Amino acid sequence: MSSPDQAGECLISRADLARGIDRIALQMSNDLASSTRPPLLVGVLKGSTLFLADLMRSMHLEVDIDFISISAYSPSGSSSGVVRIVKDLEVDIAGRDVVIVEDIVDTGLTLNYLRRSLAERGPRSLRAVTLLDKVARRIVPVDVEYSAFEIADVFVLGYGLDFQGLYRNVPEILAVKDIAKLANDPMLLVRSLFVEAGA
Ligand code: IMP
Numbered sequence: 001m002s003s004p005d006q007a008g009e010c011l012i013s014r015a016d017l018a019r020g021i022d023r024i025a026l027q028m029s030n031d032l033a034s035s036t037r038p039p040l041l042v043g044v045l046k047g048s049t050l051f052l053a054d055l056m057r058s059m060h061l062e063v064d065i066d067f068i069s070i071s072a073y074s075p076s077g078s079s080s081g082v083v084r085i086v087k088d089l090e091v092d093i094a095g096r097d098v099v100i101v102e103d104i105v106d107t108g109l110t111l112n113y114l115r116r117s118l119a120e121r122g123p124r125s126l127r128a129v130t131l132l133d134k135v136a137r138r139i140v141p142v143d144v145e146y147s148a149f150e151i152a153d154v155f156v157l158g159y160g161l162d163f164q165g166l167y168r169n170v171p172e173i174l175a176v177k178d179i180a181k182l183a184n185d186p187m188l189l190v191r192s193l194f195v196e197a198g199a
Contacts, residue, residue, distance in 0.1 A: 012173035020148035025058030038062040039097040045069040047103030050160040094122040104132040108142040
């Protein structure tokens with residue numbers, strides 16, 4: 001059976017994730033310290049959930065959270081950039097200091113859409129934070145005020161990021177070595193990560 005070393009490898013360890021998140025949490029806390037109301041962290045479902053949970057715990061000020069979910073665009077490459085909101089925010093963001101919390105910025109289409117959509121609602125300020133930034137894959141330029149880790153053009157999973165709905169609860173970021181092999185057998189890494197580890 002495959003081991004994680006054959007099909008995927010650790011790209012960012014738990015300890016490095018914690019260090020990177022603490023670093024941007026401090027920057028964000030300083031930048032948002034003058035907010036008149038608690039800043040609103042907007043988690044983009046579902047990939048940002050673990051990151052958001054750790055980020056807000058590392059921040060040194062009171063924060064509020066809400067979630068938004070948007071439809072996936074075609075990952076075929078020639079993406080149209082057409083995305084739509086499938087679960088909207090529950091709170092009114094007018095006058096609020098808002099930070100969009102993304103798991104990863106890849107082509108930039110999703111964040112670009114979200115920034116434009118939320119900006120129209122009149123927030124006091126609008127920023128974006130991402131755990132991972134695949135700068136080399138960008139199709140549209142988009143502002144990302146805080147980025148914990150810049151990574152190469154490689155498919156990653158774990159710590160909230162999925163492949164076909166799997167692997168979100170892997171506690172570290174793994175780089176997939178052979179995406180075609182995983183596509184052919186989506187459970188490949190599940191077996192090696194969880195079953196063989198005796199979890
Ligand atoms: P963008 O619109 O191309 O920037 O894509 C952002 C979304 O694509 C993320 O929120 C993820 O859901 C997904 N995505 C992009 N790259 C990866 C990856 O390497 N692993 C898992 N999901 C990814």
